[in-house]
Amino acid sequence: MNDNAQNMLSAFMHVNLASISHNYHKISKFVEPSICAATVKADAYGLGLEEVAITLQNSGCKYFFVSDLYEAIRLRNIFGSNDNVVYALNGLKPSMTSEYISHKIIPVIGSSAELDEYRANIDECVEHRIALHFDTGFSRLGFEMDEISKLPINGLNIDLIMSHLSTAEDPQSNLPENQLNKLLNTTNRFVGIKKTIANSAAIFRGKSFLLDMVRPGISLYCGYNEKGTINRLESAIELYAPIIQIKDIKAGSTIGYGASYRAIKDIRIALVEFGYADGLPWSLKSTNHQSGGQFYFNNAPTPIVGRVSMDIVAIDVTEIKNDIKRGDFVEIIGSNQNIDTLAKNAGTISYEILTRLNSRVKKHYKYV
């Protein structure tokens, strides 16, 4: 645990910006000569848009993807007069074309409804760029394959053609290769325009996915440790919460809401000031018949007992003996437990855990 933890009084997250910079450099080098952009939507996956974006900019990143216009305006305000390129993945919000233009934000347009509205509201004298999103098999945003040859693109400044993969992390799936081929086969019209299809997993799936630009997100923040990949990416995140009470529970007593966990012997529990309102999934609860999540104290596992409350969760510290007290901190994510393990125990994905940490969890940024 970090030394600063003892000075803290509430749950906090360490965000190691040096790790993010390290990861950006590693990925950039790996994908050369492709451009390495960065996906910073949802407040940079919950890590803090301003600090993360500035770190990435200082690491050489010039291309940034956010979800919508409002995130893009926020990012543009962070960058100031810098000419970084900002893409809004969710496309063109109705009646807001002028906002994209005035803030120099590139909408990623993926439907005729958007393209028609854009064309109707753009002054041809204005220098403004758009990206086009092609749906090659994800069935989410983007033009259908059979629409592409008919798109009215004359007079438009198209900066980028993008598509997104559905199963990039699955070595058994051939969908990513099919999607890549579809993209390449349908972009003959778009000579000289950059193309991108690779998220984090696709970057390490094969060089053919790199195209002109890659758009890593999770690998910048949590590292990426699949076999056969560059294995030096680092997790930038640690998460700790304080113990607010230690108590001894007699055999037979039930613990927490629903009385869903019963101590079958005398145990000692610690009450940790971290609950689902902070972002700890309620699904990490345990019963006598089903284990839930666990935290770590001095590198020793401490299982969650009973349900997760709004602001508090109980952990079993019987094995820790007397070396634990009110004011100590437990590790939720750190050297003993990565976010993927926590997510797996909760029946969810690391991305959901990250993006749903609440504002009560203070962020402490580390720069070295």
Next chain:
Amino acid sequence: MNDNAQNMLSAFMHVNLASISHNYHKISKFVEPSICAATVKADAYGLGLEEVAITLQNSGCKYFFVSDLYEAIRLRNIFGSNDNVVYALNGLKPSMTSEYISHKIIPVIGSSAELDEYRANIDECVEHRIALHFDTGFSRLGFEMDEISKLPINGLNIDLIMSHLSTAEDPQSNLPENQLNKLLNTTNRFVGIKKTIANSAAIFRGKSFLLDMVRPGISLYCGYNEKGTINRLESAIELYAPIIQIKDIKAGSTIGYGASYRAIKDIRIALVEFGYADGLPWSLKSTNHQSGGQFYFNNAPTPIVGRVSMDIVAIDVTEIKNDIKRGDFVEIIGSNQNIDTLAKNAGTISYEILTRLNSRVKKHYKYV
């Protein structure tokens, strides 16, 4: 759907403050002559501490429960010079006694570690009050039953004795009655001091739980509709999100991450700009074998198809025909679907959904 929805461009929550005021009045009347306090921890269950606390204050509430010192300071700053009473449920943060005193915040102390620290740092000339938390069977915060008779309370200004119930909503459980009896049997020492044990569910469990004060939370915000209770409490919450693209999917195509849903006939989907980063549980995903959550459009159900993404989710709108377009809003919580149904489909509880809605979800307050 509310008329204002069409003016919006992003997901938003309506918080009907008039309903919260209505609920407060109803509960206050029901529990008379007990005091009706309000639990406003976790940013008033995600509804916005400032707006909710002021509404409750204007409705006659004078006693407020938050989780910790920092929430309490925030609430004190909202109230200004008003002499409302603010309790911090999570007890005394280490080395911070002077902060509780200077901000007139009542720590709910539940361990000897806290009480000893408090006594060591309090100047007897200072008028400051504390509450004591007794653990009557919840096995969470609070003094054990066998500690109570020995507590060194001389010289302390004890404002309130509290306990909390584990199974108040379960008519089959007799734990609440046991907990109540334990509290009453162990408080002989504390003559003339207010006692409280009732959360929302306990208020409607029986008059014997009302004691001197009740502490409703969820029933103020979401109503309370158990059989046999006062059934006029209202939900104060509606939640809507915009459609950003409509598309037709051919039979055989897979939808979304993991390609985990396959269209077995030609269908039409709408892509809704609302994902797990906004607070939509990832567990609302569906496969061909397991249904997930659903939204409503013009009072018609529209099931989620495939996985929930970070910023987007797909719904099946085949049955809606052509009367749906980009820019329309779908109901996530409203007159067709209450938060309990949404939570049930996600395998969680309404409280988790409420408290984990992200800051991207704009709050719009209704006053009538």
